[in-house]
Amino acid sequence: MGGRSSFLRVALLTFSLGFCFVSCCVGFVEGGYSNATKRKRVPVRHQLSLDFYANTCPHVDQLVASVTARRFRDSPASGAATIRLFFHDCFVEVKPKNLCCAAHCSRILSSLAKVRRVCWMQGCDASILIAPTTGGKVVVERDVEDNKNLAPEAFEIVEMAKALVESKCPGMVTCADILAMAARDFVRLAGGPNYGVKKGRKDSRVSMAGKVRGNLPRANSTVDELIRLFAAKGLRTEDLVALSGAHTIGFSHCDQFVSRLYDFRGTGEPDPSIDLRLLKALRMSCPRSGGNNDVVAPFDVQTPFSFDHMYYGNLEAKMGLLATDQALFLDPRTRSLVQGLGRDKVRFFDAFAAGMEKMGSIRVKKGKTGEIRKVCSKHLAA
Structure with missing residues (x-):
């Protein structure tokens, strides 16, 4: 009788584990x-x-x-x-x-x-x-x-x-x-x-x-990578460009963009898409090595504390801080969206609010x- 009880316990345990695994699989x-x-x-x-x-x-x-x-x-x-x-x-x-x-x-x-x-x-x-x-x-x-x-x-x-x-x-x-x-x-x-x-x-x-x-955008993400990441969240390319507008305020540490200043994608040269005046200013704050890790630069060099649509104008002027920001203007799939939001603040505000609701749900x-x-x-x- 004891052997039979042991057998039943083992059988039930095996069934439970199997059911659990199969449930996850399907x-x-x-x-x-x-x-x-x-x-x-x-x-x-x-x-x-x-x-x-x-x-x-x-x-x-x-x-x-x-x-x-x-x-x-x-x-x-x-x-x-x-x-x-x-x-x-x-x-x-x-x-x-x-x-x-x-x-x-x-x-x-x-x-x-x-x-x-x-x-x-x-x-x-x-x-x-x-x-x-x-x-x-x-x-x-x-x-x-x-x-x-x-x-x-x-x-x-x-x-x-x-x-x-x-x-x-x-x-x-x-x-x-x-x-x-x-x-x-x-x-x-x-x-x-x-x-x-x-x-x-x-x-x-x-x-x-x-x-x-793999779930967060990176400072050097390509537009392909961004579009795939946002699509995996159920967000469209339009949402990607609108939500990137959050960079109209805030700051980033040097380590997120220093490679653009000195060795863009292993070329040994700065990113050719960056404005020369911005490049000079950023190099003063962020040396190639040995700099202060706490140093930050504004995403929006024009109005860093104002939530407006200047971010998009900066991209058109080659003044995006991160490579992934500037890439939105360089890529033909997103350039027209950047230009449209840069011309119309109300359109940007509406698109940003809609994107925040979608992302938040x-x-x-x-x-x-x-x-x-x-x-x-x-x-x-x-």
Whole structure:
């Protein structure tokens, strides 16, 4: 009898592991099954709403705005830093993979929902906000090189806004939604469009450094690479050019563009597409080697603190800071879009607001697939 019981336990365990693995292979996602063809399509958008917190925290927009307005007065540069933080959060959008699921199946057999929860980490879910832990075994998104120069004040602003919201509406508003609102506020405060932020995102239960690679634009990305990356997020080439307009404010460290100044693509010469006056000025701040790693230069040399459409005019004048910025004017697929947005600020504002809404709604977590953190840098379980 004991042997038979052992046999049944082994059989059940084998069946559970097999079912878990097969479920991942066929794409068992929230709400039902999905075949391989569907997984290759553009990312799914869930329904968000402007009045999501109408009953639970009706003044949440004003609460967040009170924090962002105060910080913008004290430090205007914090605005661009927070907008960038939002981009880095949203662009890490990972689809489920068999290996991801298989790695967790041996430990998670009690609920298939938990397997889905572990294997799905996507979109604007505040996963970027999780702080590294001393001696921790899990390396989080903030540990990745591409994220290490994200400004500390951006994280602080979100935490301050979250603390205020928690004091008025405890356990109701997610960090993911607060980050989206804060980014919107800073766009408006810098002179940009005042667009509505749809809400209803849940915070991710995981933050994994290994999921960042290949999901963020790089300073030297080609237009081909950018178009493919944005298309993988369900964003069009028009969205790529409009959202790149966020570089109308903010600064970049020398290491992101120094190769353009001295050794463009291994030629030993500066980038021929850069204005000679800009080249001279940038070389004074950013020497070939031995420079100060903290030195930064404005993306928009004309109006670095004003959210306007001057960014596009700079590209036409060969004054784009990053190679990936200037490439948008050089490539025939995007040049006309750059020129159109550079001529019409209203058109740029409309396109940017539409792009932010689309980016902010890709594969967001809802319901039981996420959490509502009390402190944005820590998971509830912590």
